[in-house]
Amino acid sequence: MRLRRLGSVAHRADAEAAGADGSMDLLRVHRPGMGSYFEIRLGARVPGALELASRALDLIEALEGQLTIYRDDSEVSLLNRDAPDGPVAVEPGLFDLLTLARGISEWSGGAYDVTAGALSEAWGFVRGPKRVPTDAERADALAKTGWCRLRLDPTRRTVGFETRGMVVNLGSIGKGYAIDRAVDVLRGHWLPTSALVHGGQSSLFALGSPPGRFADRWEVALRNPFDPESPLGVFRVRNRAVGTSGGAFQHFEVDGRSYGHILDPRTGSPAEGPASVTVLAPNAAEADALSTALYVLGAEAARDLVAARPDVGVVFVHEGPSDHAPRVVAMGLGPRDFASS
Incomplete structure (x- = not known):
């Protein structure tokens, strides 16, 4: 999840109305984030719709600051720095996200692994330039990868690494997690609200039914x-x-x-x-x-x-x-x- 330099636009939500045919009046509120953009579509007649969508996007922006590996002071970057030396207490949402990621790694037999950050770096997919690593470089990165070496303590909500040099990279799950948290904000509105929350071209959540189309x-x-x-x-x-x-x-x-x-x-x-x-x-x-x-x-x-x-x-x-x-x-x-x- 690349943290982009977006200047003042990162703190502004652009909004526009949709549904010119009158069948479904939508407010679309969008903002850049996580190397892509996020958009929330909800009923234009929902009381406080723009403020509600803006709060959801504010939360996504805050989560990027927590999850990105492109800032040295993010919680994930600090975890990668400190976890080889001992268990690190993390924010409850981040702990639950790592628990989910580890479960999917086990379910898939290791085909999915958020500890493969060293491999992404070796191939230049993180900061570039993109390149084919040597066999020795690939072997070294593999030695620093492995979901089984991620130690999670649910009682203390701590995370530890068994291997020095291991790098957690949540780029394959963080955008979806941010969408889920934004949906929680929309669900918390005092009036039941339906919405479609997009994260670029690859991720979305459909909350409820489209406005004006009950049970659809x-x-x-x-x-x-x-x-x-x-x-x-x-x-x-x-x-x-x-x-x-x-x-x-x-x-x-x-x-x-x-x-x-x-x-x-x-x-x-x-x-x-x-x-x-x-x-x-x-x-x-x-x-x-x-x-x-x-x-x-x-x-x-x-x-x-x-x-x-x-x-x-x-x-x-x-x-x-x-x-x-x-x-x-x-x-x-x-x-x-x-x-x-």
């Missing part, structure tokens, strides 16, 4: 990674999150070979996954992390894992005969959840 669902397009102007289907979501991962979103080329930014923490190299993986899950933090884990694992390895999670649905997009006709594989989704184009 928000409709979210499945992006075609080969042809963004031709969506592959529509998700219909209510009180559920959507998270997408794909290697094409960030990559670099060396000697004609493309290297994606999603690393397999078990091998230390970029995962050669599908074009994209989109997950529907109970919350945005899980949707983000699970999409990363399943991208690394691939569709075949994912089947049993997804079958064991009836609250999770997944869509894999693979290269097909043409950009307009990629291969779409859906798991754990009913016709009310997803309809392909």
